[in-house]
Amino acid sequence: MSQSTPRLEVVAPASEVWSLLRASAEAAALEEPRLASQVNAVILAHHDLAGALSFQIARKLGDAELGAMTLREVCLEAYRADPAMVSAAEADLQAVAERDPAIRSLLQPFLYFKGFQALQAWRVSHWLWMQGRETLAFHFQSRISELFQLDIHPAAQMGSGVFLDHGTGIVIGETAVVGDEVSMLHGVTLGGTGAERGDRHPKIGRGVLLGAGANVLGNIVVGDYAKVASGSVVLKPVPAGCTVAGVPARLVNCPTEATPARTMDHTLADVVYDFVI
Structure with a gap:
């Protein structure tokens, strides 16, 4: 019987979150070559957390009405205008690492945990709402609900270091x-x-x-x-x-x-x- 993989140390200062995420991605690409292309596209091809987040949100929420490339531009616009959103995402990742005993690395919530992914997509929808772009904010809300089975109004207010466990x-x-x-x-x-x-x-x-x-x-x-x-x-x-x-x-x-x-x-x-x- 195989033993479960020991949990890696994933809690880190905010300044080290991106480096730790990249290291986890590099290790995963070597461990599972069939996923190397995905890991490279979502994380390793980017220079910072904002780039990776924008790509991840866009590839999840993009559809026939609003393509992934357009969504990514919206996300990058939000992150450039409000860098605190990226800091909040770092704190959210730290929260998952600290509070979820099941994870092995930061790669899991970033790629696979819908609570974390939905929260980051919501942060963009909230930024859109605050800019008066309500229709696009509602589009984000609708796609988040369809994909992740949770519903957060874009006008709601959420702090940082928030942990949505499971999310459903x-x-x-x-x-x-x-x-x-x-x-x-x-x-x-x-x-x-x-x-x-x-x-x-x-x-x-x-x-x-x-x-x-x-x-x-x-x-x-x-x-x-x-x-x-x-x-x-x-x-x-x-x-x-x-x-x-x-x-x-x-x-x-x-x-x-x-x-x-x-x-x-x-x-x-x-x-x-x-x-x-």
Whole structure:
């Protein structure tokens, strides 16, 4: 029986992310020659992360209506205008490396993880939205939804160092705000409570962990470093540093651990509070 490949050290300073990604690509091309052409085209043929990201997004989202070459030009335009988008992508890659015990190198999320890929494509759609190019932003949203099975409105706000684990089924509404260093699993909804207009979606603080299938509904705040247990329905604000669970969600531990989004610890401590928040 073959043993599983040991996990490589993939966490690195932002300044080293591109070098580490290239090194992983070079090793993969030698290990699996049948994929060498793909790895070269997507990563090794480029001089920096912006070039590789633009190529990867374009080859994924390009279709008969908007070809890959045109999409790549849009992405490069966005990265030139706002280099912070590339820095955010570096932080997002670092987040995957730090929080996902399954990965072996940065090559995996870059080439194959739809949560990471969808997030980077969304960042371009958000830039387009902020430039007033709403139709093209909606085109990006539609293609992201079709390809990756998650739906993030281009007007939503997302921080950096965000980890969308698996990604499938995530829905984030128009006026939602997601802070830095947030981790969320599949099936998370940041939605409204009805057909109301205006500011109607949740505000998720820094370092929050949102478990699989969690639903946070309405214009409410989930405080920094809070934890929402899998399958919960949150309808009222969550204090910073607290854990909520259930339908409707109740406070079950407060304070909780210091950095739940980084540890990815979805277990629940013994109930400390047991009342509807």
